Amino acid sequence: MDSQPLIIGLETATMAGSIAICRGEEVLATSNGDPGTSHSNTLLSDLDQLVKQTGIALGAVDLFAVSSGPGSFTGLRIGIATVKALAVTLKRACVGVPTLEAIAHAAGESELTVVLLPAGRGEVFVQSFSVSAGERVTALDAPSHLSPRTAIERYAHEKNICWTGEGMRVHSELIKGFAEALGVDLFDVVEAKDKSLGMVWKLAPLPVNLARHVASLALARLVQNEVHTADQLQAIYVRPSDAELKV
Incomplete structure (x- = not known):
């Protein structure tokens, strides 16, 4: 050892x-x-x-x-x-x-994980990743700072998303509002298991x-x-x- x-x-x-x-x-x-x-x-x-x-x-x-x-x-x-x-x-x-990479890693395996972290001045830091079953984290874009609404809109067209980070918790109602408007099923990570049909957004627990x-x-x-x-x-x-x- x-x-x-x-x-x-x-x-x-x-x-x-x-x-x-x-x-x-x-x-x-x-x-x-x-x-x-x-x-x-x-x-x-x-x-x-x-x-x-x-x-x-x-x-x-x-x-x-x-x-x-x-x-x-x-x-x-x-x-x-x-x-x-x-x-x-x-x-x-x-x-x-x-x-943001560490936060994505903590959320577990996902083809698309979007990390939101409070950035001050009413903004969030945001970046997307894929996390493999072997816990390899791959950045899909560069980190940026945006308004929460703009950050969520950036990825709202995606079919399956794992949302995570303190910014996800702070702005969970905004994410829920987008999900309802788009007809997307929204679950926490545990509830979302085995729900692979249709559009599914997941809210990951904070590490x-x-x-x-x-x-x-x-x-x-x-x-x-x-x-x-x-x-x-x-x-x-x-x-x-x-x-x-x-x-």
């Missing part, structure tokens, strides 16, 4: 954030943050506590992974700075996993711990030798920050 790489995954792109320590695909321990508390106040202490809980040494970690965006600008900077510091200090590789999916996708990148040095790790912002928009 110890031959499997030891990976720490950090997810700070969402309000709550999370941490996962994994040995290969095995999840050793997880921690979920508080959406009401800044990552800057809790991330390092939560990580330290989780490391002590598992009994591992940071020096034994093979790969540090972090959600690279889009998402909270402050959260992204904190998470990426933390992983860069760990990678440099311990001379380890690191990898950034796009936030309890997104960091474990960041770690899982990082493992796949490690196997393919698609990891980075600290100076290569970059955030995916998609849109300018509020501070930049005010300039």
Whole structure:
């Protein structure tokens, strides 16, 4: 079992954030943050506590992974700075996993998964993916930031969609309204099983711990030798920050 790489995954792109320590695909321990508390106040202490809980040494970690965006600008900077510091200090590789890709991975197998994540200013980040039975996630378009209505309209012509992400939860009534207007059956993922006839939209539950999916996708990148040095790790912002928009 110890031959499997030891990976720490950090997810700070969402309000709550999370941490996962994994040995290969095995999840050793997880921690979920508080959406009401800044990552800057809790991330390092939560990580330290989780490391002590598992009994591992940071020096034994093979790969540090972090959600690279889009998402909270402050959260992204904190998470990426933390992983860069760990990678440099311990001379380890690191990898950034796009936030929307990790959310799609968490939703499970689907020919078309549309991820919606709140982007501020009444908009959502949106991107579509396919997720294979082997959990390979393939981006079908580029991430963008749109109004919720425009984002849903972009994919409304599709026969079968798995909607997921915090933006899906926030705007579920809008999705339901589109489904009713189009005559599309709408189910949660469990109810939608075996309902393959006609147009079916599914609402996937939100992941309890997104960091474990960041770690899982990082493992796949490690196997393919698609990891980075600290100076290569970059955030995916998609849109300018509020501070930049005010300039």
